Amino acid sequence: MGCLFSCLDKNKDLSDRLLNKDGKRYESIDNTVEDDMDEFSKTGAKQIIVVNSSGVPSKKVSVEDFAFLKVLGKGSFGKVVMVEQRATRKIYAMKILRKDAIKKRNQKLHTKAERDILENMNSPFIVQMHYAFQSHNKLYLIMDFVNGGELFFHLRKERKFNENRARFYIAEIILALEHLHNKGVIYRDLKPENILMDSEGHIKICDFGLSKQGVEGDTKAYTFCGTPEYLAPEILKGVGHDKAVDYWSLGALLYEMLAGAPPFYSRDRNQMFKNILEKPVEMKAHFSPEACSILSGLLVVAPAKRLSNANEIKMHQFFRGVDWAKLAKRQLKPPFRPNVSGIKDLKYFDKMFTEESINETPMMKNMMAGVDNTFVGFTYDPRKFVYEESDEYATNSTNDLLSKDH
Numbered sequence: 084m085g086c087l088f089s090c091l092d093k094n095k096d097l098s099d100r101l102l103n104k105d106g107k108r109y110e111s112i113d114n115t116v117e118d119d120m121d122e123f124s125k126t127g128a129k130q131i132i133v134v135n136s137s138g139v140p141s142k143k144v145s146v147e148d149f150a151f152l153k154v155l156g157k158g159s160f161g162k163v164v165m166v167e168q169r170a171t172r173k174i175y176a177m178k179i180l181r182k183d184a185i186k187k188r189n190q191k192l193h194t195k196a197e198r199d200i201l202e203n204m205n206s207p208f209i210v211q212m213h214y215a216f217q218s219h220n221k222l223y224l225i226m227d228f229v230n231g232g233e234l235f236f237h238l239r240k241e242r243k244f245n246e247n248r249a250r251f252y253i254a255e256i257i258l259a260l261e262h263l264h265n266k267g268v269i270y271r272d273l274k275p276e277n278i279l280m281d282s283e284g285h286i287k288i289c290d291f292g293l294s295k296q297g298v299e300g301d302t303k304a305y306t307f308c309g310t311p312e313y314l315a316p317e318i319l320k321g322v323g324h325d326k327a328v329d330y331w332s333l334g335a336l337l338y339e340m341l342a343g344a345p346p347f348y349s350r351d352r353n354q355m356f357k358n359i360l361e362k363p364v365e366m367k368a369h370f371s372p373e374a375c376s377i378l379s380g381l382l383v384v385a386p387a388k389r390l391s392n393a394n395e396i397k398m399h400q401f402f403r404g405v406d407w408a409k410l411a412k413r414q415l416k417p418p419f420r421p422n423v424s425g426i427k428d429l430k431y432f433d434k435m436f437t438e439e440s441i442n443e444t445p446m447m448k449n450m451m452a453g454v455d456n457t458f459v460g461f462t463y464d465p466r467k468f469v470y471e472e473s474d475e476y477a478t479n480s481t482n483d484l485l486s487k488d489h
């Protein structure tokens with residue numbers, strides 16, 4: 084991870100923020116309680132859906148149709164791998180989710196929502212899913228491979244963005260949120276790690292693992308979930324929430340882009356939650372009056388008083404001069420173009436992942452061995468699923484663990 088984080092030394096607070104947990108990113112949290120409905124395992128190894136948009140053979144798509152090339156990232160339920168579809172030689176991102184981990188953390192409904200949302204959204208600013216299938220113990224989502232890197236990568240490298248650059252990303256994100264909200268979906272995990280940049284420099288939102296469908300009209304959601312630094316006050320209070328939470332997170336994200344750290348950050352999580360609920364947002368001297376104004380409109384504790392209507396936000400003076408119609412067609416020139424030499428260029432991905440030997444990864448052994456309960460049991464060490472500062476999942480090398488198992 085050295086290359087990614089060496090730039091952080093000058094900002095100790097942020098370095099701590101990044102390194103104190105899993106050495107990389109903030110973890111999402113989710114306190115869902117679900118009953119034991121098991122939609123996925125009921126269908127056994129059968130494929131549950133196929134979304135075929137690329138003229139691939141009509142036989143059911145399965146994991147054998149893809150060659151594993153590189154690990155791109157790891158999350159709480161599995162990993163994301165760059166794969167090549169053998170028949171077409173097309174490159175995709177494959178998100179692999181372990182059913183046991185999902186069940187253990189009561190995430191079945193969220194995983195189902197993730198798949199459904201990916202299938203149903205149709206926006207240039209949302210990553211597109213091409214297939215979804217499952218094996219006995221894993222779920223697979225095949226998506227566009229977006230290779231310009233996470234916004235996280237670029238923001239950490241440059242520490243801050245100027246207002247023009249931030250405005251462009253925030254404006255494209257607003258179009259993504261507007262699309263989701265119009266379809267009754269609240270996103271709930273807006274953060275730099277979940278915003279990908281394509282090879283031209285436009286953004287695409289990924290990771291619908293915490294999203295909620297069917298939130299329309301006066302409906303509210305109640306699950307305590309999100310990522311601490313970007314959590315809206317009404318989620319912390321547990322009073323019910325709606326799409327306005329995404330606009331709170333958007334405010335936190337814009338602040339982070341302009342200031343280099345999120346608005347209410349504290350290493351002490353309880354203090355951070357207190358800050359979110361009580362502390363007035365501190366505007367930096369270099370913020371323009373328009374930026375201060377939109378931040379003060381978005382980071383409002385009372386959701387009813389928050390700027391949370393896309394049309395109203397688009398008219399805000401911070402976006403003066405933005406041609407929204409052109410933006411929606413991806414016709415505005417991005418402020419930065421990633422320097423990638425081709426689809427397989429992984430320079431914007433963390434070497435900690437991409438240099439991992441794919442043959443040694445647990446999922447490959449697991450796949451080759453069929454349903455490997457020993458491995459599954461071993462991997463799901465309870466300590467890995469405790470939501471704590473010391474969450475060990477990502478810090479432990481799963482390869483080390485694996486080698487003890489075989």
Ligand SMILES: Nc1ncnc2c1ncn2[C@@H]1O[C@H](COP(=O)(O)OP(=O)(O)O)[C@@H](O)[C@H]1O
Pocket residue numbers: 155156157158159160161163176178210226227228229230233276277279289290291292
């Ligand atoms: N379609 C994609 N193209 C390229 N990289 C991706 C894609 N989807 C996910 N990733 C990478 O994998 C990481 C983890 O994926 P994500 O869906 O956010 O999983 P998690 O729910 O574990 O956070 C992302 O932060 C990103 O770096």
Ligand SMILES: [Mg+2]
Pocket residue numbers: 158276277290
């Ligand atoms: Mg994520």
